[in-house]
Amino acid sequence: MDKERQAKYIEHLQKMIRIETVSDPDCGSSAENFAEFRGLLWELFPALKEACELREFDGALLLRWKGSDPTRMPVLFMNHYDVVPAREEDWKYPPFAAEIADGKIWGRGTLDDKGGLWAMFEAANELASEGFVPAADIWFEADCNEETFGTGAQAVASWMQEQGMRFGMVLDEGGDIVREPISGAKGTLARLGKFMAYVDRHQVFDVDMPHPVAEMLKILGQYMGRTGKVLEKAGKREKALARLLPAISSAAGAMVSTTIAFTMCGGGEAVNVIPSEAWVIGDMRCSHHQGQESSINAITKIAKKFGLETEVIQREPESRLADFRGEAFLLVRQAVKTCIPGVDDCTPYIMTGGSDARFFDRLSDQCIRFLPFTIDTEQLDSIHGINECVSVDTLVPAVDYYRFMYQHV
Numbered sequence: 001m002d003k004e005r006q007a008k009y010i011e012h013l014q015k016m017i018r019i020e021t022v023s024d025p026d027c028g029s030s031a032e033n034f035a036e037f038r039g040l041l042w043e044l045f046p047a048l049k050e051a052c053e054l055r056e057f058d059g060a061l062l063l064r065w066k067g068s069d070p071t072r073m074p075v076l077f078m079n080h081y082d083v084v085p086a087r088e089e090d091w092k093y094p095p096f097a098a099e100i101a102d103g104k105i106w107g108r109g110t111l112d113d114k115g116g117l118w119a120m121f122e123a124a125n126e127l128a129s130e131g132f133v134p135a136a137d138i139w140f141e142a143d144c145n146e147e148t149f150g151t152g153a154q155a156v157a158s159w160m161q162e163q164g165m166r167f168g169m170v171l172d173e174g175g176d177i178v179r180e181p182i183s184g185a186k187g188t189l190a191r192l193g194k195f196m197a198y199v200d201r202h203q204v205f206d207v208d209m210p211h212p213v214a215e216m217l218k219i220l221g222q223y224m225g226r227t228g229k230v231l232e233k234a235g236k237r238e239k240a241l242a243r244l245l246p247a248i249s250s251a252a253g254a255m256v257s258t259t260i261a262f263t264m265c266g267g268g269e270a271v272n273v274i275p276s277e278a279w280v281i282g283d284m285r286c287s288h289h290q291g292q293e294s295s296i297n298a299i300t301k302i303a304k305k306f307g308l309e310t311e312v313i314q315r316e317p318e319s320r321l322a323d324f325r326g327e328a329f330l331l332v333r334q335a336v337k338t339c340i341p342g343v344d345d346c347t348p349y350i351m352t353g354g355s356d357a358r359f360f361d362r363l364s365d366q367c368i369r370f371l372p373f374t375i376d377t378e379q380l381d382s383i384h385g386i387n388e389c390v391s392v393d394t395l396v397p398a399v400d401y402y403r404f405m406y407q408h409v
């Protein structure tokens with residue numbers, strides 16, 4: 001039975017990967033590809049389309065699956081169907097062929113985020129075709145340019161605000177199920193001069209232990225032997241431990257302070273001409289305790305010391321932390337423990353990148369960022385990198401997770 005389901009799921013996800021929906025200001029895919037993708041969705045999930053009201057906002061899809069109990073707060077599930085570019089020559093398998101090898105489907109978007117979109121719709125389509133009606137209104141949002149501007153999601157969020165809508169919970173992509181939650185580091189590009197080297201070697205932002213991270217460490221600590229004994233103390237939100245974290249794990253370190261990654265630089269035009277100007281772009285992820293203003297001030301002050309000017313190129317709305325003792329997180333935790341085999345527990349964490357959920361912060365107190373796929377560290381690095389892939393064995397549990405959620409909201 002599971003094998004049958006798996007075979008069908010593989011086929012559906014493969015079809016979704018094979019349509020190139022690259023969202024990139026310079027080399028984006030054609031509008032026809034995006035339209036073709038939307039057509040494919042209704043081919044794959046006809047019962048869902050039948051059960052829902054559908055609205056479109058410049059390619060972003062919004063569906064409403066009407067619930068039976070109007071006293072319940074509506075909930076919103078979201079994932080996006082655009083992907084970041086992929087250079088075929090860098091990949092083990094072509095990025096848009098969705099080939100199967102080593103028990104995995106390889107392709108851009110398998111994890112970020114067509115995989116999530118597929119599981120979200122597959123589960124709803126199944127339940128709808130079985131005649132299931134949710135208790136609460138379930139809304140689905142599928143954005144078409146999350147990876148660039150997120151204008152689709154913004155348009156949807158503004159429309160919802162005009163309608164005066166509020167959600168009991170919002171569930172977007174984000175965390176995954178990982179075997180080694182705290183592990184190695186990803187290097188930053190710190191090669192352009194003393195400034196970058198300085199920023200790279202010094203703790204230039206405020207360090208603090210946010211509540212969700214303390215809770216995460218407390219739970220993880222139980223499974224981590226000797227290191228764990230130290231981490232369990234995080235419950236007391238010790239600053240000293242927060243300062244230690246970046247040395248233990250860059251992923252965990254990114255949750256206790258603002259981070260900056262130098263992503264692009266430039267200047268010279270020819271090998272024998274000294275450039276009159278050079279620049280570097282730092283991608284900042286601002287911690288909740290320090291915030292944007294103060295984080296930008298901190299980096300500006302250091303830049304000044306090195307005789308550099310700074311300029312904010314793009315500013316994102318700030319988002320709040322969800323309450324890990326709230327109903328939404330508890331439900332996700334229960335769904336994961338019930339539906340994903342081999343999972344001992346589920347911890348809160350802080351997603352350090354921005355996803356579309358940031359636009360929905362004003363619409364709900366419970367914005368959770370999570371995808372029900374089991375992945376390893378290589379797969380985690382493949383998101384926005386090369387050789388992105390999803391394990392075939394994780395597909396059935398992912399659909400079960402969404403089914404569980406729809407049946408309990």
Ligand SMILES: [Zn+2]
Nearest residue numbers: 112113146173
């Ligand atoms: Zn994404």
